[in-house]
Amino acid sequence: MVLAVVPPPVTVRVPAKVNLHLAVGDVRPDGYHDLVTVFQALSLVDEVTVAVADEPGVEVHGEGADQVPTGASNLAWRAVQLLATHVGKDPDDPKVRVVIRKAIPVAGGMAGGSADAAATLVGLSALWRLEISRDELAELAGKLGADVPFALYGATALGTGRGERIVPVLGRHQFHWVLAFDRRGLSTPDVFDELDRLRAEGDPPRVGQVETVLEGLSSGDPRQLALLLGNDLQAAAVSLRPNLRRTLRAGVDAGALAGIVSGSGPTTAFLCEDGDAAVRVAAELAGAGVCRTVRVAHGPVPGARVITTEEPKPTPPEVHA
Ligand SMILES: C[C@@](CO)(OP(=O)(O)O)[C@H](O)COP(=O)(O)OP(=O)(O)OC[C@H]1O[C@@H](n2ccc(N)nc2=O)[C@H](O)[C@@H]1O
Ligand SMILES: Nc1ncnc2c1ncn2[C@@H]1O[C@H](COP(=O)(O)OP(=O)(O)O)[C@@H](O)[C@H]1O
The missing domain is CATH 3.30.230.10 (Ribosomal Protein S5; domain 2)
Known part of the structure; x- marks a missing residue:
């Protein structure tokens, strides 16, 4: 058997x-x-x-x-x-x-x-x-x-x-974030294309040196890191979704240390002083009516990892002669 x-x-x-x-x-x-x-x-x-x-x-x-x-x-x-x-x-x-x-x-x-x-x-x-x-x-x-x-x-x-x-x-420091989801998504290639267009027409802002961001991270001080966050795609995302300007302002008005468009957007991410501050910022941002949904998160966390593997369940026995 x-x-x-x-x-x-x-x-x-x-x-x-x-x-x-x-x-x-x-x-x-x-x-x-x-x-x-x-x-x-x-x-x-x-x-x-x-x-x-x-x-x-x-x-x-x-x-x-x-x-x-x-x-x-x-x-x-x-x-x-x-x-x-x-x-x-x-x-x-x-x-x-x-x-x-x-x-x-x-x-x-x-x-x-x-x-x-x-x-x-x-x-x-x-x-x-x-x-x-x-x-x-x-x-x-x-x-x-x-x-x-x-x-x-x-x-x-x-x-x-x-x-x-x-x-x-x-780095062993934890940082606390508030995330504001926009009403619809944005296509990544469209945002890169928009940046190329903006650069052909003028001189949208460019981020500084990565080394300073790495120093900010290793300090563990969210106030220092907040000054160093930067995203070259932000101008393009805001150009395609002008409402993001209002969302970014609302997050800072609600008490975040800084706000940034996440990658190609349109999600905006707000760095906060600590976990309690993040909860307060999230509540105020949710009430401001500038986005679809607000979430609190922290980072860094591990990458993809298995969380469950139940014991193997044998199928009903097959009898081979
Ligand atoms: C912009 C970023 C920033 O982390 O993230 P998202 O905002 O999409 O999450 C990434 O570069 C997105 O990475 P990912 O979404 O995996 O991109 P891919 O599928 O490889 O590429 C989608 C398209 O984005 C553009 N693209 C992507 C990456 C890159 N370095 N240059 C590009 O120009 C290209 O037009 C490409 O055809
Ligand atoms: N498993 C998946 N989850 C989310 N989106 C996916 C998936 N597979 C393909 N897509 C497509 O990829 C596009 C980019 O989605 P996503 O990775 O969520 O966003 P972003 O590139 O902005 O981070 C979406 O338009 C979606 O239709």
């Missing part, structure tokens, strides 16, 4: 990111821009469960689920196909179901789709019991999108190249 053991589903928790510093170079021949960025992973997380299934596919629930494709263009599904190909499985019949529970706003500049892809890579590595290092997964992740490798590592990190080359930034 042989027991056919189906491996149990694997659930992975994966963080959103904010860019504390985002310096954007000129557009390259491949359409990408060279970046120098400092990512921080925040306690706003998606959860992704991967399971062996006869009916493969992706299900999406939660924040913005109706705006996320469930077919082949879902970034998590592209991660399934890429990893399957990499390890010699059939990418068109991977026998996997992916269930995504979203809290990260869709097209919000917080890398939610990238997070789901990174979580899928980590989940499948556990489900398929692959001997594969984080660095090898990061190589694959970079093929899925510029932001995907960071979601594997989490914490705070320096990103260069397209943003996919990651070096950890050490």
